[in-house]
Amino acid sequence: MPELAPSLVELARRFGIATEYEDWTGRPVHVPAETLVAVLAALGVEAGTEQERNAALTAQRRAYWQRRMPATIVGRTGEQIRFWAHVTHGDPAEVWLQLEDGTVRGGVQQVDNFTPPFELDGRWIGEASFALPAHLPLGYHRVHLRSGDSETSTALIVTPDWLGLPEQLGARRAWGLAAQLYSVRSRQSWGVGDLTDLTDLAVWSASRHGADYVLINPVHAAGFGPSGRMEPSPYLPTSRRYVNPIYLRVEAIPEYADLTKRGRVRRLRSDVQRRAARLDAIDRDGAWAAKREALKLLHEVPRSAGRELAYAAFRDREGRALEDFATWCALAEEYGGDWHRWPDSLRHPDAAGVAGFAERHSDAVDFHRWLQWQLDEQLASAQSQAIRAGMALGVMGDLAVGVHPDGADAWALQDAMALGVTAGAPPDEFNQLGQDWSQPPWRPDRLDEREYLPFRALIRAQLRHAGGVRIDHIIGLFRLWWIPQGAPPTHGTYVRYDHEAMIGIVALEAHRAGALVVGEDLGTVEPWVRDYLLLRGVLGTSILWFELDRDGNGGPLPAERWREYCLSSVTTHDLPPTAGYLAGEHVRLRESLGLLTRPVEVELESDRAEQRAWLAELRRVGLLADGEEDPELVILALYRYLGRTPSRLVGVALTDAVGDRRTQNQPGTTDEYPNWRVPLTGPDGRPVTLEDVFADSRAATLAEAVREAIAP
Numbered sequence: 001m002p003e004l005a006p007s008l009v010e011l012a013r014r015f016g017i018a019t020e021y022e023d024w025t026g027r028p029v030h031v032p033a034e035t036l037v038a039v040l041a042a043l044g045v046e047a048g049t050e051q052e053r054n055a056a057l058t059a060q061r062r063a064y065w066q067r068r069m070p071a072t073i074v075g076r077t078g079e080q081i082r083f084w085a086h087v088t089h090g091d092p093a094e095v096w097l098q099l100e101d102g103t104v105r106g107g108v109q110q111v112d113n114f115t116p117p118f119e120l121d122g123r124w125i126g127e128a129s130f131a132l133p134a135h136l137p138l139g140y141h142r143v144h145l146r147s148g149d150s151e152t153s154t155a156l157i158v159t160p161d162w163l164g165l166p167e168q169l170g171a172r173r174a175w176g177l178a179a180q181l182y183s184v185r186s187r188q189s190w191g192v193g194d195l196t197d198l199t200d201l202a203v204w205s206a207s208r209h210g211a212d213y214v215l216i217n218p219v220h221a222a223g224f225g226p227s228g229r230m231e232p233s234p235y236l237p238t239s240r241r242y243v244n245p246i247y248l249r250v251e252a253i254p255e256y257a258d259l260t261k262r263g264r265v266r267r268l269r270s271d272v273q274r275r276a277a278r279l280d281a282i283d284r285d286g287a288w289a290a291k292r293e294a295l296k297l298l299h300e301v302p303r304s305a306g307r308e309l310a311y312a313a314f315r316d317r318e319g320r321a322l323e324d325f326a327t328w329c330a331l332a333e334e335y336g337g338d339w340h341r342w343p344d345s346l347r348h349p350d351a352a353g354v355a356g357f358a359e360r361h362s363d364a365v366d367f368h369r370w371l372q373w374q375l376d377e378q379l380a381s382a383q384s385q386a387i388r389a390g391m392a393l394g395v396m397g398d399l400a401v402g403v404h405p406d407g408a409d410a411w412a413l414q415d416a417m418a419l420g421v422t423a424g425a426p427p428d429e430f431n432q433l434g435q436d437w438s439q440p441p442w443r444p445d446r447l448d449e450r451e452y453l454p455f456r457a458l459i460r461a462q463l464r465h466a467g468g469v470r471i472d473h474i475i476g477l478f479r480l481w482w483i484p485q486g487a488p489p490t491h492g493t494y495v496r497y498d499h500e501a502m503i504g505i506v507a508l509e510a511h512r513a514g515a516l517v518v519g520e521d522l523g524t525v526e527p528w529v530r531d532y533l534l535l536r537g538v539l540g541t542s543i544l545w546f547e548l549d550r551d552g553n554g555g556p557l558p559a560e561r562w563r564e565y566c567l568s569s570v571t572t573h574d575l576p577p578t579a580g581y582l583a584g585e586h587v588r589l590r591e592s593l594g595l596l597t598r599p600v601e602v603e604l605e606s607d608r609a610e611q612r613a614w615l616a617e618l619r620r621v622g623l624l625a626d627g628e629e630d631p632e633l634v635i636l637a638l639y640r641y642l643g644r645t646p647s648r649l650v651g652v653a654l655t656d657a658v659g660d661r662r663t664q665n666q667p668g669t670t671d672e673y674p675n676w677r678v679p680l681t682g683p684d685g686r687p688v689t690l691e692d693v694f695a696d697s698r699a700a701t702l703a704e705a706v707r708e709a710i711a712p
Contacts, residue, residue, distance in 0.1 A: 007053040012036050016496035021405035024428040024524045031493040038484035065118045065125050069154040071448045074501040076161040081132045087147040088383040089117040089126035094146040100139035107133040108174030155451035159504030163537035166514045169392045173710040176213035177205050179654040183680045184461040186690035191276035191287040196249035209703035218400045219243050223336035223407040230284045235400040238407030241461045242325050243375040250294045265294045281677040299367050305670035314373045324349045326356045326368035338406035348376040353677040379465040393467030400475045416446040421482045424489045428523050431667050432597040434489025444497045463513035474519030477502040518567045540566040554655040556617040559644035569651035570638045576663040577655035579631045595668050643709020657699040659683035
């Protein structure tokens with residue numbers, strides 16, 4: 001590979017772009033120049049020629065000196081927070097602090113800064129440094145600067161040094177179910193699991209088996225493909241801030257009691273249920289079409305004065321973000337789900353035609369606002385009932401990495417996102433071709449300039465009615481794999497984010513919500529990242545099959561050496577349920593889809609060797625008898641093994657509790673496999689309803705085994 005120009009290397013460094021990295025085998029990889037140029041272009045920097053690079057370096061330096069203070073100052077409580085300020089060289093500078101509650105604080109001290117002044121357009125600019133008082137309260141504050149006849153301010157975010165576990169959990173360990181909510185269908189649901197089903201699952205697992213949480217897939221609002229089909233992947237949403245209305249229980253909406261057309265609603269539900277019984281996959285489109293018709297009827301029912309006040313309060317709290325989301329939904333109904341194909345006057349929230357469209361289609365816009373209000377109420381009810389049933393945490397949500405490029409967030413927040421690249425992951429042991437998630441990533445510079453307001457609102461929304469959040473691919477808050485448009489995942493590179501700010505904001509919002517944070521830190525992770533997360537009190541993720549003794553013989557990591565601050569489970573949604581995994585179905589599936597880079601026989605033998613090692617470990621610690629290989633007994637032993645670890649949280653896949661075998665998602669595929677459309681089934685492949693779960697002796701046995709295993 002040709003050597004990179006020094007100017008390109010320096011420009012990449014200044015914008016946090018990796019010019020080289022280590023792959024999953026530890027081999028150094030040098031990033032090609034064309035990748036760096038494309039990624040810089042996505043950040044608004046032209047770098048194709050030496051002249052362009054030199055001009056960009058000069059512009060970047062000038063921009064630094066033109067700024068009076070950092071766009072956002074982030075620090076931790078208890079530490080002395082320092083920052084720089086730029087004023088006319090020799091002029092005095094007055095700095096003060098205004099806290100979130102409006103209180104004005106002094107005590108800001110100037111400290112040494114020997115940076116030489118910089119000449120900017122004939123004026124010398126000096127740099128001063130200041131230190132804020134220690135032990136500032138947590139929150140979102142502002143720092144003010146006055147020098148000469150000008151005054152400015154900037155954001156100050158003071159975050160917890162340590163988050164840890166919420167007080168209500170105490171020092172005890174906890175277990176909970178992990179479920180793909182859409183697959184958890186009851187006899188009352190509309191072909192797709194909903195928020196009432198979530199409530200019932202939480203109450204059953206808490207009251208009968210002592211569970212402290214239910215971890216569910218992302219319930220973000222879904223987008224629609226070119227054919228109008230609802231996007232099935234919960235990890236490719238149209239919005240991460242708002243919720244998919246397919247999860248509403250129609251009959252739980254208060255206005256249902258006053259609906260005169262309840263017979264029509266019952267017929268719609270019956271039709272959906274009959275179709276669902278005949279299908280081998282979940283039909284989101286059919287379920288949503290029927291449910292949408294019923295919800296339209298409910299939207300027209302007059303509300304009481306108190307309900308109108310509650311709706312107005314919800315709208316006031318959500319503000320412009322809700323208006324943009326609801327407007328996008330109405331626009332998508334009119335023009336299709338890809339805003340890039342809309343008329344020019346509609347391609348931006350502030351474009352000339354948007355306000356007029358919203359006014360002409362006010363009822364359609366209000367319908368989508370109203371849906372989010374109903375979702376907010378049903379989520380609040382699910383969390384409330386879970387806590388009343390005895391859960392310490394209740395619902396634990398899941399935050400996807402990004403959003404659909406054609407969706408509502410990409411439209412509303414396009415100025416804060418990078419264009420011309422997509423986020424993904426480099427090749428690793430289990431996805432050897434890498435992954436392209438087709439999602440536009442945040443621009444780190446724009447987040448900083450916006451004081452992280454979009455990110456703050458996102459995390460706050462996730463935790464509004466939850467006792468915890470799992471952050472998928474939390475490494476993306478440190479560095480994210482950017483892939484130039486049209487290039488394969490192998491031709492990407494890492495772009496760094498201000499993890500101190502992003503993890504700090506997550507910790508601050510979780511602290512205020514009394515919630516915990518679990519980071520999915522699997523895959524290619526720099527070792528220091530896990531140490532950092534531990535020091536900030538953010539839990540990691542441990543999946544049994546991946547927990548190997550890499551410092552020893554490469555076999556299973558002994559239980560006593562697992563991490564304490566993590567959520568441990570046997571499997572994950574990107575693998576088959578454990579019964580399927582034990583049968584090697586994950587290897588055969590990848591082979592059938594052309595996703596292996598080694599012969600299938602080699603992969604199967606490697607997999608069998610790993611399983612033999614785990615069975616031997618179970619026998620070594622006395623959890624499995626010699627010669628015992630019945631899948632149900634092995635699954636019980638594997639979960640009991642988790643009880644031998646120090647992990648504070650243990651997760652039980654609902655699929656394992658009922659003996660399911662089918663994979664929910666196969667990374668690296670879209671329509672080649674029915675990802676995210678697999679219903680909950682038993683060992684015989686027949687659908688399992690929520691009522692069946694409650695009466696299933698297998699599920700009860702596994703739940704009780706885990707409860708006993710983690711008991712002090």
